[in-house]
Amino acid sequence: MKTHFIAIGGSAMHNLAIALKDKGYQVTGSDDAIFEPSRSRLEKKGILPQEMGWFPEKITSDIDAVILGMHAHQDNPELAKAKELGLKIYSYPEFLYEQSKNKTRVVIAGSHGKTTITSMILHVLNFHQKEVDFMVGAQLEGFDCMVKLTQDNDFMVLEGDEYLSSPIDLRSKFLLYQPNIALMSGIAWDHINVFKTFDDYVEQFRRFVASITPGGVLVYNEEDAEVVKVVEGAENYFRKIPYKTPEYEISNGKVYLKTEMGDVPLSVFGAHNLLNMEGARHICRQLGIMDEDFYEAIMSFKGASKRLEKVEREDKGTLYKDFAHAPSKVKATVKAFQEQFNNEKKYGFLELHTYSSLNPVFLEQYDHAMDGLDEAVVFYSEDALKIKRMEPISPELIKEKFKNDNLKVFTNAEELHAYWDTLDKTNGVYLMMSSGNFGGLDLTK
Known part of the structure; x- marks a missing residue:
């Protein structure tokens, strides 16, 4: 072909x-x-x-x-x-469906957590040498290529994105997959440049649930009120499996999952990651992986690329970077960081550079997002606003929308870098949240 x-x-x-x-x-x-x-x-x-x-x-x-x-x-x-x-012209998701239409399709959807959940599932399957086709949006340890397509595998695991399919196909990507097994992790307004209202955004998830094949399975986060509304409002027939945050404890800086088989030590932290893990466990059950085998494999999961990923620094300082930029993701990541490093001085940096995050109307979604950090910094580039042809935003407006008067706000990369150089990275712990690079900041030095 x-x-x-x-x-x-x-x-x-x-x-x-x-x-x-x-x-x-x-x-x-x-x-x-x-x-x-x-x-x-x-x-x-x-x-x-x-x-x-x-x-x-x-x-x-x-x-x-x-x-x-x-x-x-x-x-x-x-x-x-x-x-x-x-x-014949295909969008990316349309072609993936063509490649998997004779397989059992497993689609992981949600405003947040979908990459991590998909990565957890693939890690467990790979650990137990269970072959599946897949597509995931982040690089995962042990995988050379994050798309795999074969003639023989029975299952296809897909990260389901709600963003547009192509310049000439304005449907959400996940609407093209027609899942046999699906997961929905959460709904929090995103992509406001495309979905102008919250209801318009939620409508994509209603359509996603409606696209589940008759008699299929939906694993869903019962702690998310919007997800529950969508599931309860669905009119098509499928089996519903709810999940919630499992019991866990933190001891000597290590997270332990409480299970019927005893305490399971983990390599990741944060309640949101444990919630993701619970969703992944239920999906793996559908794929024939028993709980004991799931726990055996998940102990060695270190996270998807750029999701609370530890950065090895020359000075051995403790620094994590995270792809978080949408409000719900920032809040969950900050909360996890606070819980994990309760007794340390905590520095949190957030870069705003997407269309949504720089929209004054959408900024209200960030209220209290950086609370609880000892030093909280927000960076955005005035040049980026000009390139996007957006109106200027004042640092005062950022503080007002974040509802945090102690917030440090930088609009110039050189000034941010100068501030960064004044900090002793071996004193305290650092969280860097962005889908960008803080104006070229080297996090290893």
């Missing part, structure tokens, strides 16, 4: 391209910019475009599938050529 990727360099797209190459497909692609680690990984497989840009001449009538990434625009010249030739 001959496939061509328009915008092959994305974190998800390049993994799919590699998976298809490994499956024996003929793979080509284009992009106007490709960064590490995508560049090296594509080059290693021999599918890195020779030059950057869009080349309509690459689109020929013998291509079986064109896979369109979100990075491309509606007026992309390669897309125009593919339409002109009448080629």
Whole structure:
């Protein structure tokens, strides 16, 4: 099968391209910019475009599938050529469904926790050498490529994202998967540039539940009121399995899960991670993994990339980075950090740089998000606001919306870096929350 990727360099797209190459497909692609680690990984497989840009001449009538990434625009010249030739054009999730339509599809959805839960499931399955196809959005220890597609595996585990499928397919990605087994971890308004109201956002999850195949299974977080409303309002038939935060204790800085089989020592911390773990356990049960085997495997799970991930520093200081940027994620991460390091001086840094997080209306969702930290810092770039053509935001407004008068607010990367250099990183513990890089801050030094 001959496939061509328009915008092959994305974190998800390049993994799919590699998976298809490994499956024996003929793979080509284009992009106007490709960064590490995508560049090296594509080059290693021999599918890195020779030059950057869009080349309509690459689109020929013998291509079986064109896979369109979100990075491309509606007026992309390669897309125009593919339409002109009448080629089959797939979004990323649409193509994944085509590859898995004869398998049992397991889809993990939710505003927060879905990457971690999917990673936990894959870690357990990998530990017990149970082969499945999969797609997950973060790099996981022990896996070279985060997409796997085979002819033979019976199950496909998919991280289900509610964001748009492609520039020409504005459906939420997870609506295309039609799960046999699903999980919903939580609902907290996100992507306000696409979903203008909270109800519009929740509607995507209603549709997701409605897309579960007849007689399927939904594992859901019963501690989330919005999730419960969606589940109770569903009209289609499926089996419902609720889950909640399990009992645990922290002793000498170590988290122990309380189970019928005794205390299970863990390598991760935070009540939200234990809640995620409980959801993963119920999904693994559906895949034939008994609780005893689940606990045996989960003890060695160290977390998904950038999810409360410990950074090895030259000075041996204690620093964690986390992908958290949406309000619900920030609040859960800060709470976990407070609980784990109760007797330490705690520094928390948050970078605001997404469209949602820089919207004055949405900022109200961050109320008290940084409370309980000894030093709380928020950074956003005035230049980023200009690039996004958004109105200026004052540091005073940030403090007002966060309801935290002691908040330190930086709008200039150089000033942030200068403040960072004044801190003794061996004194106290540090939490760095961002899907960016704090203006190029080196967290290892």
